[in-house]
Amino acid sequence: MSLLEVKSATKSFGSLVAVRDVSLAVRQGELRAIIGPNGAGKTTFFNLISGFFPPTSGTVAFDGNDVTALSVTKRVHLGMARTFQITEIFPELTVHENVRIGAEVAAGYRLRPWISRAGAEKVERTIEETLALVGLSAKANRLVGELAHGDQRAAEIAMALTLRPKLLLLDEPTAGMGDQETYEITQLIRRLHRDSNFTIVLIEHDMRVVFHLADRITVLDQGKLLAEGTPQEIGANEAVQAAYLGKAA
């Protein structure tokens, strides 16, 4: 059974149809990339999955639940976490504090006026493990707003990871990064997928990253599903090549 199953999702804003009748099924443990030219509706599609806004028509099912009408917060509690194209972090707090908020919410402490020593130790362990996983242990006491872009992205991913998500949604994780930073984030995503077994759906522009990481690729063009397949299949697909070269498919 699929972990995430989107059926015939359509989203229109007035007369503009940003996503038209797109279906997608992602199985447990998969790393799926969503690609497409600018304006293909990738981020809109992501917003439908994560609950930023509801689809005009169609359904989203996650982990056996119909989540089409659920709020962002409820989807998070079911195990969906996401990052954004423009990094969303808590800039005036330290890396440790950023990650701690996620860890405490995930542990069910968000309304607590205090937590037990055991609870605090559990939270601290989660923070340490997560920071080690994304390679930010040495920068735990730095203010996130002062870090380099690549480290901010890693911090954002770390916050998502504290939720122990069943599904990790990454919106252009390498957007605006240089080669070295892109390489590091790619390696991080690879570790999360191969070693920690996270199910990941990501949007990506950088084709080297996509072909290096993805198990399967979904191609959107002008709001519609253009193709889906393994990296080899997509690389050989003429319609995809045409879309990227700007010709009519």
Add this chain to the structure above:
Amino acid sequence: MSGEQARKLIVIVAIWLLLLLAPYWMPPLGGYTALGTRVLVLGLAAMSVNFLLGFTGVLSFGHAAWFGLGAYGCGLMLKFVALSTPLGLIAGTVLGGVLGGLLGTLIVRRRGVYFAMVTIAFGQVFYYIAFQWSSLTGGDDGLRPFSRQPLHLGFATVDILSDATAFYYFVLFCFALAVAVMGFILRSPFGRTMLAIRENERRARFLGIPVERHIWIAFTLSCFFMAYAGSLYALVNNFADPRGLHYSQSGDFVIMAVMGGMRSFWGPLLGAAVFVVLQDYLSSVTINWMSFVGLLFVLVVLFFPRGLLGVIRRKSEA
């Protein structure tokens, strides 16, 4: 202990020493004890505004409503129901806090300017009620007569009515209680979710924090603190006044918080001290004292955008 922690500890010890010894060092400097009492009460009010503004990132421009309701609640209790200072405090705190919480449910989805506008409207509603309902509130003349009552501690009775120093210490004790609770909340997991909402509401939501519910809780807590400060203010003046509910009073609290430093816990107390002392000194010289306070406010915002205490800016421990 890191450098930052050591510095924080020194600051806290210094603040409490200054507050504890105020009746001894203020008179030689030309002040008087009752002025210190006013600073504590208005400082607590400014800290309550800042609980929401500086730590949740939500600007209420009508917080004087809860302050004034606290004052009326306390005054009505002392005038009509029971001659007891503690009961007056409880009545005022509950009246302002509960009404704040109820009305808060209506506005937690509003943000920014819209939130501020609706809170001003709430404040003005209560202002006009207090102004018009003369039979209960005394209307424009304010609620009187009532007066704070001696405290019966079982083993002793403290005369806080005529002994200004005893009253100062009573208010300091009440202030310390509220500040301890406030500090405790801000250091809790819930307090950190408030910071999360201030820093980045979208990220907070995507971490699974129900943002509206948390803003409502923070707003309600802030209303309770505010009403508590208002009750103390009624005890300070032995009088409750519709102007305590007016939006210009709300504006004064915001000025105190911003001038002192929104990002710092103690900033608003410093802001209140500067405001109250300037008011006390300048208003005996000129009726246009507010122009000078306004000028200082503009200068602070221009040159110290983080407020007087905010100058000590947070830095990484790299």
